[in-house]
Amino acid sequence: MGWLDRVHDQVDTLSHARALQEASRSAESYTLLERVIRTTSDPAARADAMVQRLSALINLGRTAEFTRAIEEASAAVRDLAEPYLHGHLNALAALAAHHQGALDRCVTHLVKAARALNAVDDPDRDTAWGWHDLAMAYSYLSFHGYALGAIERARQLGLTAGIPEEAFAAPGIRLRNAVALDHNGDSDGCLRVLRDVAADLAQFVQSGRAGRLRPSSLAAYGYSAARQAALGDTLEPIGDAVPSRLLTHGGDSARARDLRQLGMVCLAVADGRPIEAVARLDTIRVSTETLGAAEPARLRSIALARAGDHVAAHRADRLAFRLAAQRNDRLRDVYIDGIAARIDHEEMRREAARYEGEALTDPLTGLPNRRRLERYITAVVTRGERVVIGVCDLDGFKAVNTRHGHHSGDLVLQRIAGVINRVMRRGDFVARYGGDEFVVVLPDTGMAEAAEVARRIEAAVRNEDWESLVPGTPVGVSIGFAEVSGGSGLRDALSVAFEQADREMLRAKSRPRAS
DSSP, X not given: OOGGGGOOSOHHHHHHXXXXXXXXXXXXXXXXXXXXXXXXXOHHHHHHHHXXXXXHHHHHTOGGGHHHHHHHHHHHHTTOOOHHHHHHHHHHHHHHHHHTTOHHHHHHHHHHHHHHHHTOSSOOHHHHHHHHHHXXXXXXXXXXXXXXXXXXXXXXXXXXXXXXXXXXXXXHHHHHHHHHHHHTTOHXXXXXXXXXXXXXXXXXXXXXOGGGSOHHHHHHHHXXXXXXXXXXXXXXXXXXXXXXXXXXXXXXXXHHHHHXXXXXXXXXXXXXXXXXXXXXXXXXXXXXXXXXXXXXXXXXXXXXXXXXXXXXXXXXXXXXXXXXXXXHHHHHHIIXXXXXXXXXXXXXHHHHGGGHHHHTBOTTTXXXXXXHHHHHHHHHHXXXXXXXXXXXXXXXXXXXXXXXXXXXXXXXXXXXXXXHHHHSOTTOEEEEEETTEEEEEEETOOHHHHHHHHHHHHHHHHHSOHHHHSTTOOOEEEEEEEEEOOSSOHHHHHHHHXXXXXXXXXXXXXXOOOO
16 A cells, blocks of 8 residues: 555645656646645645645745745654655755755755655655655765665666656766766766766667656756766767757756756857856856756866866866865765764664765765775785785875965865776775875785786876876876785784885885986
């Protein structure tokens, strides 16, 4: 028995309101739901209508009404023993809190939503949409891995309930992942994700299923293609699904309107009209929550670079990075300072522990940090596996900070992280150890193979275009490797290996380099 089977009044109206929202006609849905709230005497129908009304308000971007709508829906849901309803309400409340800038409340609602939705005994199509909205909330908060897991759960439940998989294509989740990579200096990673999104759209078009995609999904596909073109990719034609046409979809969704405005900026850049793109950015107003506060600054940087104003482009790029870093810092602070105080009973603490990965990641580069590195090496050596560690220290980094400032230094660290990651083998592990020092871990590897890895890293760093990023200050890398010897004194073995690798790195730094 699904949730709506427990509702005894105006079920057809509530079902119609759902369909309108799926079609991005939230204003019409809102009117129907208000009528149900005024006229029903069924507590279940009233609660359902209030949860749906909150969804409509979020879609319409009516931020000022979020708080009251959440309070009224919470009061209506409180006495109903229905996990789906509590889960969906908390997923929507997380979205609302995010758009209001209340990250601590947002993360708390995320934990509660996942807990409630996991407790649904008989999941149905409504539960699938609950997981969908939870995936959206994860995505807006930059918990991209959790977002992908939640949308896959929604897709599987939806297929069981007869919902076509196109309904949960959710290109917006991967789009936000892509632009986050770009904001943090990994344009290559961004393009890889955008190309995957384009390939999915091509599949839908070629199989004749594109007509079943939600309007909001079409808008996200449009922006993804426009962003890809702005980064210099030549777009492969996908029938008549051209970016400018896709961007017109999305109905009355506030997020679709934002994508449309930013998408026109991207298309102006791609069409060789960068000055027009900059002028558009000066006039449009978009929510900082749709694609992150850094997106307009990053688009300005791309447009100015295309126009040949590299100094201004670099300045805009630094602003984009700073905005992205501020968000990461806020998120880290919320996790460390807020959640432990808010979630105090054991079951909820176990659920919150799922987010521990955020505290084990370096917020600047996105790489594992020192704590996660030490756990990883300990686990590998404890299993008795052969392992080599390498210490990578940047050459010329002090000059970058002195000449160009610490924001440029941060951009160099981000670029180095991407360069090292690109040349590592499958199964290797890369972490930022601190400052301008990175550590690579090579499982099941000997010193001869490690030397080859070192040559690849050195060549990739040497061939990177540092002149365009930090003119006049070349950047290099010195690397030293050592093998970790297992045994009873694991901590001592790790310490000895790190010291040896560090010595080898210093020897490499002192050797003359080929010009």
